[in-house]
Structures are given as structure tokens and as C-alpha cells.
Amino acid sequence: MGRLANKIAIVTGGASGMGEMMVKRFVEEGATVIAADINEANLEKIKGEHITAVKLDVSSDESWKQAIDTVIEKFGRIDILINNAGISSEKTADQITAKDWELMHKINGFGPFLGIKHVAPYMKEAKQGAIVNISSYTALVGMGMNAYTSSKGSVRATSRAAAAELGGFNVRVNAIFPGTIETPMTQALTDAKEQMAMLVRATPMQRLGKPEEVANAALFLASDEASYITGAELVIDGGYSAR
Numbered sequence: 001m002g003r004l005a006n007k008i009a010i011v012t013g014g015a016s017g018m019g020e021m022m023v024k025r026f027v028e029e030g031a032t033v034i035a036a037d038i039n040e041a042n043l044e045k046i047k048g049e050h051i052t053a054v055k056l057d058v059s060s061d062e063s064w065k066q067a068i069d070t071v072i073e074k075f076g077r078i079d080i081l082i083n084n085a086g087i088s089s090e091k092t093a094d095q096i097t098a099k100d101w102e103l104m105h106k107i108n109g110f111g112p113f114l115g116i117k118h119v120a121p122y123m124k125e126a127k128q129g130a131i132v133n134i135s136s137y138t139a140l141v142g143m144g145m146n147a148y149t150s151s152k153g154s155v156r157a158t159s160r161a162a163a164a165e166l167g168g169f170n171v172r173v174n175a176i177f178p179g180t181i182e183t184p185m186t187q188a189l190t191d192a193k194e195q196m197a198m199l200v201r202a203t204p205m206q207r208l209g210k211p212e213e214v215a216n217a218a219l220f221l222a223s224d225e226a227s228y229i230t231g232a233e234l235v236i237d238g239g240y241s242a243r
């Protein structure tokens with residue numbers, strides 16, 4: 001029996017990077033997975049026997065409603081929600097425009113809130129569910145006063161508030177704080193040799209993380225093995241924020 005046998009899981013941003021790895025790991029452990037993403041070309045590539053691809057713009061209330069209606073119609077319930085979709089930007093505080101800030105928060109901050117808003121009622125009714133929100137180590141260490149950091153701080157606060165609110169319904173909400181992980185999002189950074197070397201030097205484990213190292217943690221938090229864990233904050237950064 002897989003660790004997620006018979007579970008119905010939604011992974012946002014499931015068509016690339018860590019989300020794609022979560023989709024694959026969850027299927028290996030017996031789940032039926034809905035990969036929800038705005039990138040239709042990548043969704044086409046990932047869909048398969050136990051993977052349903054659903055187009056979703058996490059920043060849109062209407063898009064969430066349509067996606068969740070589709071999932072409920074097809075599967076009847078949702079056991080797991082991973083709020084993973086996100087965008088990043090290297091712009092510094094003096095470069096950021098009001099529009100940049102708004103867009104970043106709409107996708108990274110408002111997106112997970114909308115996910116919880118649309119999925120939690122079904123989980124509450126079923127008296128069970130697991131939600132995992134992907135924040136970032138930048139929300140913990142004061143890494144640049146930029147919109148990304150701030151949007152990931154919002155994910156942290158939303159997770160704790162949702163954990164407190166939903167715990168009584170046996171719905172668990174936890175947050176993961178990845179360090180720099182090798183995915184398409186960080187491609188430009190990993191290509192910049194000097195910056196990479198600095199980052200690696202500052203990381204106690206002396207390397208960047210791999211998508212499967214985050215996917216395995218999400219798998220644990222989403223599974224019944226974590227049945228009394230809610231409101232937790234799991235940092236996966238090779239020790240970067242511990243220094």
C-alpha cells in the first residue's frame with residue numbers, strides 16, 4: 001500500500017519544478033493527482049494515467065471555482081491540496097513598481113488563500129484533509145526587501161491562521177520553507193557562477209536542494225503519517241537559515 005493510497009490530491013504549479021516532482025512522487029505513493037497550472041503546454045506533457053491536468057490561474061477566484069467544480073464532479077472529494085504555484089523576481093526595492101508588487105502578491109499570496117477558501121469547505125464537510133503551502137526561506141531571513149519575500153511572508157501567516165481555524169475539523173495546514181532548489185525558477189541563478197558559489201558557501205550543507213527533497217517533505221506532511229501535525233513550519237534549506 002502506498003503512503004497516499006486512494007487519496008485525491010491537487011498540486012498547483014504541478015507542471016514544472018517542485019510541483020511536477022510532487023505530482024510524480026504522490027502518484028508513486030498511490031494518489032490520484034490533479035496537476036493544476038496556468039502553463040497548458042507543460043500540463044499536456046505531464047498528464048497521464050493517474051494524473052489529471054486542469055488549467056488554473058491561482059490568482060483568479062473564478063478560475064479556482066471552475067477548477068474545483070471540475071475536480072469535485074470527477075472525483076467527489078479532495079483529500080490533499082498543495083499550494084505550490086508561484087513566480088519570483090530578483091528586482092530590488094528601488095526597482096519594484098506598484099504593479100510588480102500587486103502581481104507578485106496576487107499569485108504568491110492571494111493564490112494560496114483562494115486555494116484554501118475553495119477547497120476547505122469540502123475538507124471540513126469530510127472532516128479530513130491536508131493542506132501544504134509552499135513559502136520560502138526568504139520569508140525567514142530578511143533576504144532582500146522585495147515583493148517575493150513579502151508575498152512568501154503572507155503564505156506563512158495564512159498557513160498558521162488556517163491551521164488554527166481548520167484544526168477542529170481535522171483539516172491540517174502546514175508550511176514548507178525551501179531554500180534555493182534547482183528548478184526552472186532558479187535556472188538564471190544557478191547559471192550565474194559567482195552568485196552560485198556565494199550561495200553554496202553560505203549554505204552549511206554546501207549545495208543547493210533538489211526538487212525531490214521538497215517533494216518528499218510535502219508527501220510526508222500530506223500523508224496520514226503526519227496526522228497530529230498542523231501549523232508546522234518545515235525549513236528545507238540545507239541549514240542556510242540556521243546560521
Ligand SMILES: NC(=O)c1ccc[n+]([C@@H]2O[C@H](COP(=O)([O-])OP(=O)(O)OC[C@H]3O[C@@H](n4cnc5c(N)ncnc54)[C@H](O)[C@@H]3O)[C@@H](O)[C@H]2O)c1
Pocket residue numbers: 012013014015016017018019036037038039042056057058059084085086087088107134135136137177178179180181182183184185186
Ligand atoms: N526553486 C526555489 O529555489 C524555491 C525556493 C523557495 C520557494 N520556492 C517556491 O516553490 C514553488 C515552486 O517553484 P519552482 O521552483 O518549482 O518553480 P517553477 O517555475 O519551476 O514552477 C512554478 C509553476 O507555477 C506555475 N504558475 C505560475 N503562475 C501561476 C498561476 N498564476 N496559476 C497557476 N500556476 C502558476 C508555473 O506555470 C510553473 O509551472 C513556488 O511557489 C516558489 O516560489 C521555490
